[in-house]
Amino acid sequence: MAKTPEQPAADQSSADLLLTFRDKVYTSRTLIIPGSDRMLSVAKGCVEVSVSDEQAIAYLKAHPEIEPPKE
Numbered sequence: 001m002a003k004t005p006e007q008p009a010a011d012q013s014s015a016d017l018l019l020t021f022r023d024k025v026y027t028s029r030t031l032i033i034p035g036s037d038r039m040l041s042v043a044k045g046c047v048e049v050s051v052s053d054e055q056a057i058a059y060l061k062a063h064p065e066i067e068p069p070k071e
Contacts (some may be wrong), residue, residue: 018048021060022067033059 018039020045024040025031031040031047038055040047047066060066 019051019057019069021047021049021069023047023065024067025065031059031063035038 023045026042027045029041029042032038033040036055038056040049046051047060051057051058057066
C-alpha cells in the first residue's frame with residue numbers, strides 16, 4: 001500500500017492549526033457547549049480546538065475549570 005507524503009507544517013492553513021486547553025479538574029470528560037449540540041472531548045487532561053472555531057474558544061476561555069493555552 002502506497003503512503004501519501006505528509007505536508008510540511010508551513011503548508012498548513014490556519015484551519016488546521018489547533019489550540020490546546022488544559023482541564024484543571026478532569027483527565028477525561030465531555031464538555032457540551034450550551035445552546036448547541038456540540039461536544040468537546042477532554043482526553044489526557046487536554047482539549048484541542050481549531051483556531052478558527054470561535055464558539056469553542058469563547059466557551060473554553062469562559063469555563064472556570066479550563067486553562068487557556070500559554071502564549
